[in-house]
Amino acid sequence: MALRVHDTRRREKVDFTTLEPGKVSMYVCGVTVYDRCHLGHARCYLSFDLIHRWLEAKGYDVMYVQNFTDIDDKIIQRANEGDGDWKTLVDRNIESYYEDMDALNILRADAYPRCTDYVDDMVRITQDLIEKNHAYVTDDGVYFHVESAPEKFGQLTGQSIDAVQSGAGGRVSDTGSTKRDHKDFALWKAAKPDEPTWDSPWGPGRPGWHIECTAMSMDHFDREFDIHGGGHDLRFPHHEAEIFQGECHTGHSPVVHHWLHNGFVNIDGEKMSKSLGNFWSIRDILEKVDAMVLRFALINAHYRSPIDMNEALLNDAERNYNRLLGCYVDALKARTTTSPVALPHADITSSVPLGKSLGLLEKMGEGFARAMDDDFNSREAVAKVLVTVREISKTLNADGVDEADRDAFAHYAVDLLEETAGRVLGVLPSRELALAEPEEDPRKVEIADHVEALLVERTQARSTKDWVRADAIRDELNALGVVVTDTPQGPEWDLA
RNA sequence: GCACGGAUGUCAGAGCGGUUAUGAGCGGGAUUGCAGAUCCUGAGACCGGAGUUCGAAUCUCCGUCCGUGCUCCA
Numbered sequence: 001m002a003l004r005v006h007d008t009r010r011r012e013k014v015d016f017t018t019l020e021p022g023k024v025s026m027y028v029c030g031v032t033v034y035d036r037c038h039l040g041h042a043r044c045y046l047s048f049d050l051i052h053r054w055l056e057a058k059g060y061d062v063m064y065v066q067n068f069t070d071i072d073d074k075i076i077q078r079a080n081e082g083d084g085d086w087k088t089l090v091d092r093n094i095e096s097y098y099e100d101m102d103a104l105n106i107l108r109a110d111a112y113p114r115c116t117d118y119v120d121d122m123v124r125i126t127q128d129l130i131e132k133n134h135a136y137v138t139d140d141g142v143y144f145h146v147e148s149a150p151e152k153f154g155q156l157t158g159q160s161i162d163a164v165q166s167g168a169g170g171r172v173s174d175t176g177s178t179k180r181d182h183k184d185f186a187l188w189k190a191a192k193p194d195e196p197t198w199d200s201p202w203g204p205g206r207p208g209w210h211i212e213c214t215a216m217s218m219d220h221f222d223r224e225f226d227i228h229g230g231g232h233d234l235r236f237p238h239h240e241a242e243i244f245q246g247e248c249h250t251g252h253s254p255v256v257h258h259w260l261h262n263g264f265v266n267i268d269g270e271k272m273s274k275s276l277g278n279f280w281s282i283r284d285i286l287e288k289v290d291a292m293v294l295r296f297a298l299i300n301a302h303y304r305s306p307i308d309m310n311e312a313l314l315n316d317a318e319r320n321y322n323r324l325l326g327c328y329v330d331a332l333k334a335r336t337t338t339s340p341v342a343l344p345h346a347d348i349t350s351s352v353p354l355g356k357s358l359g360l361l362e363k364m365g366e367g368f369a370r371a372m373d374d375d376f377n378s379r380e381a382v383a384k385v386l387v388t389v390r391e392i393s394k395t396l397n398a399d400g401v402d403e404a405d406r407d408a409f410a411h412y413a414v415d416l417l418e419e420t421a422g423r424v425l426g427v428l429p430s431r432e433l434a435l436a437e438p439e440e441d442p443r444k445v446e447i448a449d450h451v452e453a454l455l456v457e458r459t460q461a462r463s464t465k466d467w468v469r470a471d472a473i474r475d476e477l478n479a480l481g482v483v484v485t486d487t488p489q490g491p492e493w494d495l496a
Numbered sequence: 497g498c499a500c501g502g503a504u505g506u507c508a509g510a511g512c513g514g515u516u517a518u519g520a521g522c523g524g525g526a527u528u529g530c531a532g533a534u535c536c537u538g539a540g541a542c543c544g545g546a547g548u549u550c551g552a553a554u555c556u557c558c559g560u561c562c563g564u565g566c567u568c569c570a
Contacts, residue, residue, distance in 0.1 A: 031570075232501095233569055237567090265570085306501090308508085317519095379509065379518085380518085382518075383519080384518085387517090483532085
């Protein structure tokens with residue numbers, strides 16, 4: 001099946017092609033590590049994690065590079081505000097980044113370059129751009145001259161160069177800037193007091209923001225590469241600046257073959273921002289909900305659509321996730337043999353309903369792949385998984401099924417779920433974890449004896465159909481904060 | 497103002513020219529003493545207007561409304 005992706009530059013879904021057969025080079029703009037990660041970061045790197053996983057599932061050898069911006073105005077500001085020196089601040093936030101992403105089951109990229117390790121490269125590229133008359137030196141730095149390559153303007157946002165010129169009007173307040181034109185952007189910033197600096201042919205200073213991604217992607221991928229990703233907001237000016245730099249430096253176009261941008265996260269219908277006070281850090285959310293539930297909630301929308309995060313969405317995700325998990329555990333337990341290999345479809349012929357069910361599951365698997373091939377439509381893929389879950393639950397609970405067939409079916413079901421929900425969507429725990437008894441809550445241990453005694457009494461009452469007494473005991477347990485669930489294997493209980 | 501993207505049932509959210517999206521919620525039913533879980537099943541939708549077409553939620557045009565970008569931002 002052919003993978004199609006929405007390319008921001010071409011503004012439509014296009015056939016996915018690679019420079020080298022079977023290999024994908026992917027660069028995604030990473031975080032500026034001045035603070036901990038928030039929900040928006042989670043959504044971004046989760047989007048590209050899904051893309052990463054699907055490309056690998058399709059057999060591509062993916063080289064995934066994601067940078068850290070470890071020097072910029074906000075980092076300097078935070079450090080100067082007494083948050084320790086900037087290097088310590090940066091290291092701490094990078095550590096925190098890994099913790100958050102690991103919790104969300106986001107696979108690591110192949111390389112995480114830091115921009116301060118690439119200052120030499122940035123200087124070299126800047127020098128080259130000056131020599132090619134695309135950049136100029138002033139008192140406060142080096143600037144890229146946008147009018148030197150006007151045809152490259154607006155490639156990602158469709159803005160015309162004239163419109164931006166007139167539209168910016170009074171908003172341009174470059175106090176003291178020596179730019180020739182307000183559209184120009186900094187390649188190198190001359191040193192200011194109390195700032196970390198690096199040496200350059202233009203004196204001490206530090207690199208501009210846009211040039212770092214050009215330097216780091218060039219270093220890892222040479223001249224051109226397959227996918228460049230990032231948040232929707234980076235299209236302009238950051239990514240368009242990269243087009244200017246990369247293409248003018250290499251003299252080659254396009255440098256990036258597919259531009260992919262993920263949509264934003266809103267909170268209760270409003271844009272998430274610090275000024276509105278609705279800023280959710282990943283850590284804050286994970287104190288309230290399971291990381292897998294958050295992951296489920298975020299992949300339950302197409303990566304390009306905006307997503308409105310709220311309580312209801314998380315509750316919805318939790319229910320669906322628990323259904324998936326419950327089904328997975330049931331399927332795991334339904335395997336009576338330890339054969340690691342699922343029996344092929346053809347071997348299950350003794351039971352017509354099972355054969356039919358398997359046929360449906362095969363179709364679901366194909367539908368899943370079709371959804372992911374259609375611009376990584378994880379929402380549609382999740383829908384397929386949920387239908388699969390229903391089908392598996394139904395068949396597993398069906399009567400009159402031959403034991404050996406049920407076993408084979410369970411193996412098939414487990415494999416299918418692990419391949420789709422597990423390997424690709426990343427929302428299944430390991431088999432061991434799924435089957436493990438939940439850790440004993442000390443609060444439960446404390447009341448366990450009392451609860452068990454009451455349950456024994458209730459079971460006796462139920463056996464003599466003394467429902468009044470049985471329900472009274474259940475009410476008593478409810479009052480203790482205990483929820484009782486009757487199952488064919490006897491009553492189970494948990495804290496509410 | 498310019499640019500880009502949207503408007504689908506109660507809600508969330510797919511579909512991108514003909515086929516049940518899916519989930520929650522709501523209505524019926526099976527199972528269970530009841531509850532829960534699970535399964536079956538029902539109702540309910542394509543912003544407004546015009547056009548193209550045998551056929552449009554899907555394409556074109558007009559209108560209305562919303563979001564985002566144009567400044568550091570995933």
